[in-house]
Amino acid sequence: MSQIKTMQQLFKRERRSGDLIFALLFLAFAIFLLANIGNQTQWVKGTKLVSQPSFWPAISLAGMTLFGILHLIGSILSPRIYGRLKEIGFWLRSLEYVSWFLAYVWLVPIIGYLLATLIFMPLLVFRAGYREKRLLLLSMIIGLTIVVVFKSFLSVKIPGGMIYEYLPDAMRSFMLINF
Amino acid sequence: MELLLAAIDNLLRWDVLVALLIGSIGGVLIGAIPGVGAAVAIAILLPATFSLEPLVGLTLLLGIYGSSMYGGSIPAILINTPGTAVNALTTYDGYPMTQRNEARRALSLAYSASFMGGVFSVICLMLLSPLLALIAPHFGSREIFLAALLGIILVVLAHRGKVFAAGMLVCFGIFLNNIGLEPMRYTKRYTFEQSWLASGVDLIVVILGLFALSQAFLLLVKKDERPEAARVSGGIFQGLKELWLYKRVATVASSFGVVMGMIPGVGEFTAQFMSYTYAQKTSKTPEQFGKGSPEGLVSSEAANNAVPAAAMIPLLALGIPGEALTAMMLSVFYVHNVIPGPQLFQNQMDFVMALYIALLLLNVMVLIFLLFSTNMILKVIRIPTRFLGVVILTLSFVGVYSLRNSMTDCIIAAVFGVFGLILKRLDLPTVPIILGMVLGNIMEVKLRSSMPRVKTPLDFIDRPIAAILFGIILIVIFMHIRSVVKEYRSTKQDEV
Numbered sequence: 001m002s003q004i005k006t007m008q009q010l011f012k013r014e015r016r017s018g019d020l021i022f023a024l025l026f027l028a029f030a031i032f033l034l035a036n037i038g039n040q041t042q043w044v045k046g047t048k049l050v051s052q053p054s055f056w057p058a059i060s061l062a063g064m065t066l067f068g069i070l071h072l073i074g075s076i077l078s079p080r081i082y083g084r085l086k087e088i089g090f091w092l093r094s095l096e097y098v099s100w101f102l103a104y105v106w107l108v109p110i111i112g113y114l115l116a117t118l119i120f121m122p123l124l125v126f127r128a129g130y131r132e133k134r135l136l137l138l139s140m141i142i143g144l145t146i147v148v149v150f151k152s153f154l155s156v157k158i159p160g161g162m163i164y165e166y167l168p169d170a171m172r173s174f175m176l177i178n179f
Numbered sequence: 180m181e182l183l184l185a186a187i188d189n190l191l192r193w194d195v196l197v198a199l200l201i202g203s204i205g206g207v208l209i210g211a212i213p214g215v216g217a218a219v220a221i222a223i224l225l226p227a228t229f230s231l232e233p234l235v236g237l238t239l240l241l242g243i244y245g246s247s248m249y250g251g252s253i254p255a256i257l258i259n260t261p262g263t264a265v266n267a268l269t270t271y272d273g274y275p276m277t278q279r280n281e282a283r284r285a286l287s288l289a290y291s292a293s294f295m296g297g298v299f300s301v302i303c304l305m306l307l308s309p310l311l312a313l314i315a316p317h318f319g320s321r322e323i324f325l326a327a328l329l330g331i332i333l334v335v336l337a338h339r340g341k342v343f344a345a346g347m348l349v350c351f352g353i354f355l356n357n358i359g360l361e362p363m364r365y366t367k368r369y370t371f372e373q374s375w376l377a378s379g380v381d382l383i384v385v386i387l388g389l390f391a392l393s394q395a396f397l398l399l400v401k402k403d404e405r406p407e408a409a410r411v412s413g414g415i416f417q418g419l420k421e422l423w424l425y426k427r428v429a430t431v432a433s434s435f436g437v438v439m440g441m442i443p444g445v446g447e448f449t450a451q452f453m454s455y456t457y458a459q460k461t462s463k464t465p466e467q468f469g470k471g472s473p474e475g476l477v478s479s480e481a482a483n484n485a486v487p488a489a490a491m492i493p494l495l496a497l498g499i500p501g502e503a504l505t506a507m508m509l510s511v512f513y514v515h516n517v518i519p520g521p522q523l524f525q526n527q528m529d530f531v532m533a534l535y536i537a538l539l540l541l542n543v544m545v546l547i548f549l550l551f552s553t554n555m556i557l558k559v560i561r562i563p564t565r566f567l568g569v570v571i572l573t574l575s576f577v578g579v580y581s582l583r584n585s586m587t588d589c590i591i592a593a594v595f596g597v598f599g600l601i602l603k604r605l606d607l608p609t610v611p612i613i614l615g616m617v618l619g620n621i622m623e624v625k626l627r628s629s630m631p632r633v634k635t636p637l638d639f640i641d642r643p644i645a646a647i648l649f650g651i652i653l654i655v656i657f658m659h660i661r662s663v664v665k666e667y668r669s670t671k672q673d674e675v
Contacts, residue, residue: 016605026347033354033369042366050630053361056623057368060357060615063350071343087604094396094600098593101392101572105580105589121573128399128565135566142570146577154227156581 015078018087023072030064037061100124112161113151114179117143152178186532189234190540198235199537202242203544209243210250211556213406214398214564216263217247219571221507222390223578225383233515234530237508238537244504245297245487245538246545248447252289252480253553254560257282258406262560265447265486268455268479275471285476287418290549292429292477295422296484297542299433300440304488305535312528315496315521317644320629323520325640325648326499327618327625330443332652334614336659337449345611348602352615355380356623363627375587382616384579384588386507388595389602389609391575396600398568405563410554425477428458432478436485441492443501443614447483454482488538495519495531499621503610506617 033040041054049055100120107116121143122136130136150156160176167175190196209220220243228236251262256273269289276285318326331349338345358369359379370376422429432454439450458478459468468475493499498520500506512519523531549556579592602609633639640649 018601019605022601022605022607030347036369040367040369040371041361042364044364044366048630051363051627053364053366053368056619057354057357060350060353060619064347064354067343067346067350071347074343090400090604091597091601093400094597097396097399097568097572098597101576101593101596102586102589104573104576105586108576108580109584117573121569124569124572125566128569129403130563130566135563139566139569143573146573150227150577150581155230156227156577157584158577158581159584 015075015081016087017081017083018091019078020072020075020080021084021088023068023075027065027068027072030061030068034061034065100127108161109159110162112164112175112179113158114144114147114175115161115163117147147179182528182532185529186536189529189533190536194232194235195238195537198231198239199242199541200544202239203246203541204548206243206246207250207545207548208556208559210247210262210266211253211559212250212562212567213254213260213262213560214394214567215571216251216394217243218390218503218507219394220247221504222383222386223571223574225386225507225510226578226581228511229514233511233517234533236511236515237534240508240511241487241491241534241537242541244508245484245541248480248483248487249290249293249545249549250556252293253286253556254406256285256289256476257557258560260406265451265483266479268451268483269476271469272472272475272479275469276473276476279471281471284417284421284473285471286553287416288421288473288476289418289480290546291418291422292425292432292480293484294542294546295429296433296436296481297488297545298539299430299481300437300485300488301535301539301542303437304492304538305532307492308524308528308531308535311492311496312524314644315524317642318497318521319642320625321633321639321642322644322648323497323499324622324625324629325645325652326443326493326497327621329648329652329655330493330499330501330614331618331622332655333443334611334618336655338608338611341607344607348608349611349615352612352617353619353622354615355385355612356616356619362624380591381582381588382506382510382613383582384592385595385616386503386613387575387578388592389599389612390503391571391578392592392596393599393603393609395568395571395575396596397603398564398571400600401564403563403565406560410557416550421473422477425474428454428461428474428478429481431457432481433485436482437489439482440486440489440501443493443499447486450482450486451479454478488535491534491538495534496521496524498523500614500617503613506613509617 037054037058041057043052043054104116104120107120111119118140121139125136125139151158160179164172164175205220206217209215209217221240224240224243228239231239247263248265251266252269252273253262255261255266255269257277259270259274261267261270273285273289276282335342335345335349354369356379359377360366361368367377432450435454435457436447436450439447439453455468455475455478458474459465462468462472462474464472490501490505493501494505494509496519498509498518500509509519517523517527517530575592576589579589582588599609629639640646
């Protein structure tokens with residue numbers, strides 16, 4: 001009993017709700033990767049151990065597993081904080097914004113960077129709960145500024161929209177270069 | 180002297196000066212907005228700087244890095260919310276001063292102390308340069324491998340109370356770097372027969388996911404906040420004079436910042452903690468600490484602002500980044516085929532010196548800007564947090580998509596965004612992942628290239644610098660184990 005108590009004192013730490021789930025998932029992921037080391041890396045005959053393609057994956061995955069186990073032990077032995085499900089719900093709610101982001105990425109090559117940004121920003125601002133016209137307009141101005149700064153001035157590599165093909169020649173090249 | 184003139188010549192170009200101006204003012208504004216921070220801004224701007232010249236791109240990023248902590252002190256003092264994580268200690272004494280109607284004095288002291296820390300650090304960097312140029316060429320593959328290993332160990336051990344989590348995340352970073360084609364024999368590693376994994380996981384994509392997208396998701400999912408800060412009236416030049424009263428604290432704190440900044444993985448938090456403890460122990464009014472002590476404020480701000488310039492030392496001299504922001508900057512060097520490390524000090528010292536002078540100029544620009552525009556910055560602090568999330572999300576797109584115009588990159592970044600959000604919610608660190616990726620790559624390459632000359636394990640440390648580094652690694656591990664045992668014994672005694 002005293003042994004268990006000693007161990008508990010060594011591993012005890014502050015933790016947040018959801019920590020145990022994360023520790024379990026991370027360890028499972030590390031073990032899955034480690035179990036696949038044989039078929040996901042190669043062993044080259046006549047090559048020194050440190051030059052083997054599997055050397056660093058083995059080191060990193062062993063580390064992930066070892067520290068993952070220790071982290072999990074710490075999580076189990078630390079005082080529980082309630083609200084695990086609520087916390088997981090919070091993580092999952094972020095997926096909505098992941099889909100917003102990916103929809104934006106999908107739209108840019110179709111309708112163009114400028115139009116996609118001018119639609120995306122006010123829509124997301126509206127979704128975020130802002131109804132004031134001032135903020136919706138401000139989001140459009142910021143969107144326009146972002147496009148002008150990055151695409152027109154800094155010339156970052158963002159392709160023109162497919163709809164630009166339907167524009168007159170002069171207009172099309174202007175839009176392709178700047179927006 | 181010739182070197183100095185060449186460096187000034189490098190800097191006196193309109194594009195470099197504009198980058199410095201935008202970086203320094205932008206950094207202050209970004210730092211002042213709680214929930215953004217330099218890491219988010221640098222992650223977003225990183226791909227955009229690839230098209231700029233190395234000095235222009237690096238000056239822009241350095242400007243943001245070096246000035247964000249100045250801005251971060253404003254909300255820390257006025258609304259008890261640190262603008263950047265490293266300004267957390269500033270709230271201890273800054274906010275109580277605001278409550279005592281001394282906001283103007285607190286801000287003025289914070290700016291002055293930050294300026295002192297920043298300039299002190301750059302001067303140290305300049306003075307150390309000849310020494311670094313002398314030592315750096317003695318770093319061969321073995322020494323760089325050991326220095327990177329030391330960096331990894333320090334990163335893990337610096338996260339007190341979260342060492343296991345930091346350990347597993349740093350190993351995860353090393354693993355991420357292993358995905359794709361292995362560099363020597365081009366065999367596939369962990370691609371699961373997926374073509375999109377063959378080119379590996381891009382560092383910038385992971386950075387953008389973990390720092391920018393995660394922050395955007397977090398701000399969007401969380402309840403909306405609209406911080407309010409009252410206007411500051413009157414001039415704020417008095418701090419420059421008042422700092423003279425606390426010159427000892429400011430100098431010691433800046434020195435802590437320089438030393439801690441140079442050590443990979445340690446950084447601002449340890450520097451602040453040590454200088455704050457020193458200031459409290461040597462103060463005539465230690466009871467005032469945490470209740471609005473000017474000395475506490477000075478020690479915290481001087482220490483954290485001394486770190487950025489010092490953190491450039493391992494990056495420039497050895498090519499080893501000590502924390503996430505310098506790891507991001509490393510990719511700018513690589514993109515432009517400027518390889519930081521011993522060769523840089525030998526062949527491009529004018530470039531290195533130009534960076535130092537840029538850092539010096541940056542501190543002057545920021546101080547002037549802050550002395551006249553604090554009330555304007557207060558408007559930026561008031562931006563509602565969910566609105567800010569929308570802006571960060573839109574900006575993150577530029578960063579991720581402009582790399583390779585790849586939807587896959589965006590999906591990977593979004594996955595890391597969610598992962599970063601989970602880590603932030605659990606109060607687990609994200610920096611070890613980035614450092615694991617960068618330092619893991621360095622370790623793999625350097626260990627391989629050093630092996631032909633190593634016949635027995637002892638050959639690995641038969642050169643003086645390698646032996647010293649190995650000794651430091653052993654000492655660091657021993658000290659950590661000793662402190663854990665000590666802590667454990669004292670807890671046990673308390674319970675008895």
